[in-house]
Amino acid sequence: MVPTDFKTLIQRFYHLQSERVETYQLFDEVSSRGLNYTLVNFCLCLSPFGSRGHEAYLRTGPHYDFDHYRQLVHEITQAFCGISKEVLEIKERLHHEFDRPDLSEHIEKLQSKEKQKLELTAKLQLARQRAQDHPEDEDCQEKIQEIKHEIIKNKEALSEIMQDFKYDSEESD
Numbered sequence: 001m002v003p004t005d006f007k008t009l010i011q012r013f014y015h016l017q018s019e020r021v022e023t024y025q026l027f028d029e030v031s032s033r034g035l036n037y038t039l040v041n042f043c044l045c046l047s048p049f050g051s052r053g054h055e056a057y058l059r060t061g062p063h064y065d066f067d068h069y070r071q072l073v074h075e076i077t078q079a080f081c082g083i084s085k086e087v088l089e090i091k092e093r094l095h096h097e098f099d100r101p102d103l104s105e106h107i108e109k110l111q112s113k114e115k116q117k118l119e120l121t122a123k124l125q126l127a128r129q130r131a132q133d134h135p136e137d138e139d140c141q142e143k144i145q146e147i148k149h150e151i152i153k154n155k156e157a158l159s160e161i162m163q164d165f166k167y168d169s170e171e172s173d
Contacts, residue, residue: 106165
């Protein structure tokens with residue numbers, strides 16, 4: 001679907017952002033089942049993901065179900081890449097077709113924060129796996145808490161960017 005008017009394009013952007021949130025939640029579930037080396041693929045897409053999937057994966061330890069996890073991560077990676085690609089197309093259209101470089105800039109900032117969130121989520125999942133594999137290592141829990149705090153700050157920044165985008169996009173109404 002290629003929106004042709006400004007409002008429809010903005011609505012599509014919001015829809016894609018909500019798809020990102022849902023995909024993060026799914027990733028959370030899936031990544032609880034698998035090793036995290038494949039997370040590099042997510043970072044390349046600049047898309048977000050969650051951690052319930054990772055929790056499910058961790059429950060399969062110490063004999064992790066890597067093959068199933070890898071397939072699910074691949075599918076989620078494809079979803080994130082598709083979302084990110086379309087968001088970047090919207091960014092370009094806002095800038096060039098609708099002469100809204102301000103909104104384009106918000107999306108650029110958002111993509112950067114989403115990439116950071118993805119990287120932090122991968123770090124958190126690796127830290128959780130390490131904590132499960134090494135329960136005697138007290139530093140693992142401290143590292144998990146540090147990363148969770150960084151993720152909270154990142155989500156606050158994402159929320160602020162989205163608020164700015166909403167304000168600026170409604171300004172033209």
